[in-house]
Every structure is written in structure tokens, then in C-alpha cells.
Amino acid sequence: MGSAPPMSGKFFIKTFGCQMNVADSERMTALLADKGMEQAQAAEDASVIIINGCTVREKAVHKALSQLGSYNFMRKRKGGKGPVIGVGGCVGQLDKENLFKRAPYLDFVFGTDTIDNLPEIVHRVENGERHVIYADFDKSMDYSTETKIHGLKAQAFVNIMKGCDKYCTYCIVPFTRGKEKSRTIDEVVSDVAQLVAKGVREVTLLGQNVNSFGKGNSNTANREPAELNNVIGKVGPRAGEENFPQLLRALDTDPRCAELKRIRFTSSHPLDFSDELIACYAKPENGGVARLSPHLHLPVQSGSDAVLQKMGRHHNIESYIAQMDRLRELCPDVGISTDIIVGFPTETEEDFQQTLKLLDRLQYDNVYAFAYSSRPGTRASKMQDDVSASVKNERLNHLLQYQNVIAEKLYVGRVGKVMEILVEGESKNQHMIDKNGIDPQTARVWTGKTGCNRVVNLISRSPRNLLGKFLDVKITAATCLSLHAEESLGQEILE
Ligand code: SF4
Incomplete structure (x- = not known):
């Protein structure tokens, strides 16, 4: 340094x-x-x-x-x-x-x-x-760092691995972030412990492929699970190496992290979404990881096996659906989000319809969709970019509207329920106060997220600062983008 x-x-x-x-x-x-x-x-x-x-x-x-x-x-x-x-x-x-x-x-x-x-x-x-x-790459295979945060925070991002070995044909990341390397479990747990001591209560474990964490790090502490499997066979780091479920379990049980309330992670690849990682989502009494938030972001990219193959994703829709079904069996309230690229080279109308069919089947809470754009230096940049810009845009808009209908139905289903949120800051939607005829002198609209990662706008009549607080709030309304909760209707707000 x-x-x-x-x-x-x-x-x-x-x-x-x-x-x-x-x-x-x-x-x-x-x-x-x-x-x-x-x-x-x-x-x-x-x-x-x-x-x-x-x-x-x-x-x-x-x-x-x-x-x-x-x-x-x-x-x-x-x-x-x-x-x-x-x-x-x-x-x-x-x-x-x-x-x-x-x-x-x-x-x-x-x-x-x-x-x-x-x-x-x-x-x-x-x-x-x-x-x-x-701008040189660090070419060593070791990765060690300490998370730095500025000021008092309830949430922190913690890099646990970096780089990517997957080389999806459209993606520039392996060229900008290099080959995969992981911190050790002991180092990450100590790092999170020092954040918890500073007041952090929610961590998001970060990496391009967090679920392939551990490759190359020897499992000297003999942590379990020793190796990983999924519907398509053995995956992730080899037996004798550290892996991601071991890290989740170490964070969940380390006494220095006892005050930690939520563990999230992003991003992940279906190939490394192992049976052992899915098992972490079970109820604690059934062997799950108590602090793991019931949320998963698992990019699928397309609903068509033909397109997935051209993207070099190495997974198929049948195995992906089987993973999601197993996850929901163990954790019915899990919120699932995904990434989708529309208009990848050769994508036909039939391929696109298969993506919509997948949205119907899996009922995602949130979809981050983008129109394909060629990145120089990738393998896909050598393919003919044969879906016109207007078709890409049409498909993108259609998909987003389609997903909005699904999300709104899911969100409306939450109205009347009490959900725990972590307040992340003041909402941009302060106009909700006027709409609700509440005194703007004292009221504020706050924004927070549930464990399953749904955004909640909370109207509070009191002037107190709610930033960084965990609250149980009752949901009063929903749109396709967010849930609303109010303090004003006599609902109990628990801290
Ligand atoms: S899309 Fe994700 S998994 Fe594929 S190469 Fe890029 S970072 Fe790696």
C-alpha cells in the first residue's frame, strides 16, 4: 500500500x-x-x-x-x-x-x-x-484486505472474493477483475467481528461469484460441509478447500458476531448454487443458518437453453428451476431476484417467450433486465449482433411490464402483514406525506428493506431519527416497486 x-x-x-x-x-x-x-x-x-x-x-x-x-x-x-x-x-x-x-x-x-x-x-x-x-493487476493468488467504513453504519459491504473464472461469452468482468481469489474464512470472520463491534448489524458479502468462494484455500480447520454438490454434479471449490456454506456457518456461530442480525450476499452463479448452500436457507431448527436473510439474487440471464449455451453459462433451465423449487421448499418466504439480458445474438421470439414463461414459473420479486450490448474483447463481440435495437427495446419494455404485473401481485399479498425492516435512510418519496394529509413539520418518510429484500417506504409521524434501526412494521399498501407502511394508523412499531 x-x-x-x-x-x-x-x-x-x-x-x-x-x-x-x-x-x-x-x-x-x-x-x-x-x-x-x-x-x-x-x-x-x-x-x-x-x-x-x-x-x-x-x-x-x-x-x-x-x-x-x-x-x-x-x-x-x-x-x-x-x-x-x-x-x-x-x-x-x-x-x-x-x-x-x-x-x-x-x-x-x-x-x-x-x-x-x-x-x-x-x-x-x-x-x-x-x-x-x-492500474496494474495484483497477480498474486492471495487475497487479503480489511473492510473500511466511513462513519457510523448499520450496514456494510464486505468483499470476500474477487474476480471470475466463468468467462460468460458476453461479460467483460473476468478481464477487469481478474481470476477468482478468496480471503480466508478466519480473516472474513474477524473482519465482520470488528464491524459488528463498530455497530454494523447487516453485512452483504460481495464478490462476482460469492458462491464459488474458497477455491485454493485449504480447509485446515476441517469445517463442514467438506464438499459441495448440486443437481448437475460436484461444484465449487474441491474437497479439502474452504467453501461458501462453511463461511456462512462460521459467521453464524462465532460469538464475536452474536450481535449481527442479517447476512446477505451477491452475486452468485447457478453452477455454484449448491445443495449445501440451499440447506443454509432452512429454519435453524432444521440445520439452517439463522442470520442468513431469506433473499437470493441468482442471475439466470435467459429462459432459453439455446441462448444460455451461446452465453457460455453452463447451466440449463431445468436445473435452475429444480434449485429454486428446493429453495422455496426449505424457505417459503424467500425473495428471489435475477438478471436477464434480452436481445443476445441469435435470440428469437420463441427464445424470448421462454424467458417470459420462466418469469411466470418462478415469480421473481425483482428482475434487473438489460438489452444486450457488445463489449469489445469478449467472445460474444465476435458473434453477429443480429437482434435489431428496436426489437431489443420492445422486448425489454415488454419484459419489464410483464414483471411489474407479477411483482405487484406478490407485493399486494404482503398487505396486512407485519415485517421487519432495517431503515436505510430518508426516502425520496417525501410527497407521500402530503398525499396522506399528515403534518409535514414532524413527519418523515423513511426507506428500509425487509429480510427478503423488499423496499418499504415507512411514514413516521414522529421527528425521531430512525436511520439504522430494525423495526417491525405493518404493511398498508403495495405497488410493483415497493411496500408502504405507516405509523399513523395505530399500528404498533416495535424497535
Ligand atoms: S456474468 Fe458473472 S459469472 Fe459470467 S463472467 Fe461475468 S461475472 Fe463471471
Whole structure:
């Protein structure tokens, strides 16, 4: 890790992309704050601006680059005396020095493996160096890190592995995040324990394929389960190595993590969604992991086996459905979400109809759907992108509307139930107060999530700060996107 002297001034980080990038931005924030810098609320107030960009879709790269242009415009307006500007994350890792050719005004570039060098990079740039670059891959197979959070938080993201060995034909991630490597179970448990000691009550374990966690780490503590299976055969790390169900069970039973209430994880691959991981979702009295939230995000990408094969996904729809059926048998209230790509090369109307059929069959709570865009350097980029843009858009809109109907039905089924939420902050939907004729002077709308990951907007009449609190709330209404709960109708709110 690089060294830098104490620093001053304000920084602003603009984040694009997935939860891994959100976690990386939190780490950047903590690193700069540890050196004495202050987080700015707006880019205009900052002396250092960082764009943490995503490369998964073409649109995301364009967004990051157009944001870069607007920050440069802002700097010009300030007569060139504006902030220094850098790009990090997957965009920095992939495009490296090419970014200086595209945007010569850019001051620094860094990658996903060099985040810890950020204070040193900023220090060098503030001392007059230009085009500073730190975007090398860490080629060692060991992965060790300590989670850094900034301020008091009830939730934290914890990176447990990084990289991906799956090489789905459309995906750029193996090229930006490298090969899979995992932290050890002992290290992750100690890390979570120190977060719990700081007040964290919910952790989300992060990695491109968290359920293949453990590959290459020897199971010296002889933890169970010793090996993993699923409907298609043996999967994941080999016998004699650590694995993801072992990690969940270690976190659940370590006395230092006793105050932890929820464990979540993302993202995962159906190939590594083992029988032993499914068993963790059972009730504790039936051998399940008590703190594991009843939520699963398991990307399926398409409902057509023919398309899955071209995507290089190595799973099929029959095995995926069998996994979901087994999961729901053990945990009937589980909330399931997925990712879907529409318009992959060769996708026919019949393939697309099979995806809709899958939505009907599996009744997802949430679907994150995208139109396919070719990423240079991937195997799919060599296939003919033969689904027209208009057909991709039609299919995407159709699928989203189709899913909205499913989600609304599921959400309406929750009205009248009492559910536990963790309050994550103030909601953007403060207008709900006016709609409900409540005094806006004292009332606030808060947003939180249930264990099964449904968003709840809670109207509270009292001025007290609910951030970071676990509450039992009664659900009063539902839309296809969220549940509503109110304090005002005499429902009991338990802390
Ligand atoms: S599993 Fe496939 S889609 Fe997911 S990160 Fe790896 S290569 Fe990309």
C-alpha cells in the first residue's frame, strides 16, 4: 500500500455500477477521510473529483465518460483553477492510459486492485504531477484486505472474493477483475467481528461469484460441509478447500458476531448454487443458518437453453428451476431476484417467450433486465449482433411490464402483514406525506428493506431519527416497486 502524508481539502466520488463499485467507493471515502480529507456533498465544492466507473454495459461506460466531460466543463468555468479529476474502478482497470488519450485533461487513473494507493495518487497529483496511473493487476493468488467504513453504519459491504473464472461469452468482468481469489474464512470472520463491534448489524458479502468462494484455500480447520454438490454434479471449490456454506456457518456461530442480525450476499452463479448452500436457507431448527436473510439474487440471464449455451453459462433451465423449487421448499418466504439480458445474438421470439414463461414459473420479486450490448474483447463481440435495437427495446419494455404485473401481485399479498425492516435512510418519496394529509413539520418518510429484500417506504409521524434501526412494521399498501407502511394508523412499531 502506498503512503501519503496528512491531507486537506474536499473530495467527491461519483459511482456507477454494481454493489462492488459502491463498496469500492466506500473504501476510497474511508482512505481519504483517514488522511484528513472531507467528503463534499456536491462536485462543485470538491478539490478532488473521482469517477468510479463501470464497464459491464456500453451505456455505463458512456455515462462515466460524459460525466467526466461535464466535470471538465465545470473546471473550465472556474478558469482552470478547479478540482483535479481522476477515474477509477473497472473503467480505469480496463482502459488504463487510453483514458488520457480520450480525455487529456484527466489527471489520474487507477484500477480495482490499486484503490489503496489512492491517497498517494491524490497527493502526487496535488503536487503538480499529471497523468498519474496505477492500474496494474495484483497477480498474486492471495487475497487479503480489511473492510473500511466511513462513519457510523448499520450496514456494510464486505468483499470476500474477487474476480471470475466463468468467462460468460458476453461479460467483460473476468478481464477487469481478474481470476477468482478468496480471503480466508478466519480473516472474513474477524473482519465482520470488528464491524459488528463498530455497530454494523447487516453485512452483504460481495464478490462476482460469492458462491464459488474458497477455491485454493485449504480447509485446515476441517469445517463442514467438506464438499459441495448440486443437481448437475460436484461444484465449487474441491474437497479439502474452504467453501461458501462453511463461511456462512462460521459467521453464524462465532460469538464475536452474536450481535449481527442479517447476512446477505451477491452475486452468485447457478453452477455454484449448491445443495449445501440451499440447506443454509432452512429454519435453524432444521440445520439452517439463522442470520442468513431469506433473499437470493441468482442471475439466470435467459429462459432459453439455446441462448444460455451461446452465453457460455453452463447451466440449463431445468436445473435452475429444480434449485429454486428446493429453495422455496426449505424457505417459503424467500425473495428471489435475477438478471436477464434480452436481445443476445441469435435470440428469437420463441427464445424470448421462454424467458417470459420462466418469469411466470418462478415469480421473481425483482428482475434487473438489460438489452444486450457488445463489449469489445469478449467472445460474444465476435458473434453477429443480429437482434435489431428496436426489437431489443420492445422486448425489454415488454419484459419489464410483464414483471411489474407479477411483482405487484406478490407485493399486494404482503398487505396486512407485519415485517421487519432495517431503515436505510430518508426516502425520496417525501410527497407521500402530503398525499396522506399528515403534518409535514414532524413527519418523515423513511426507506428500509425487509429480510427478503423488499423496499418499504415507512411514514413516521414522529421527528425521531430512525436511520439504522430494525423495526417491525405493518404493511398498508403495495405497488410493483415497493411496500408502504405507516405509523399513523395505530399500528404498533416495535424497535
Ligand atoms: S459469472 Fe459470467 S456474468 Fe458473472 S461475472 Fe463471471 S463472467 Fe461475468
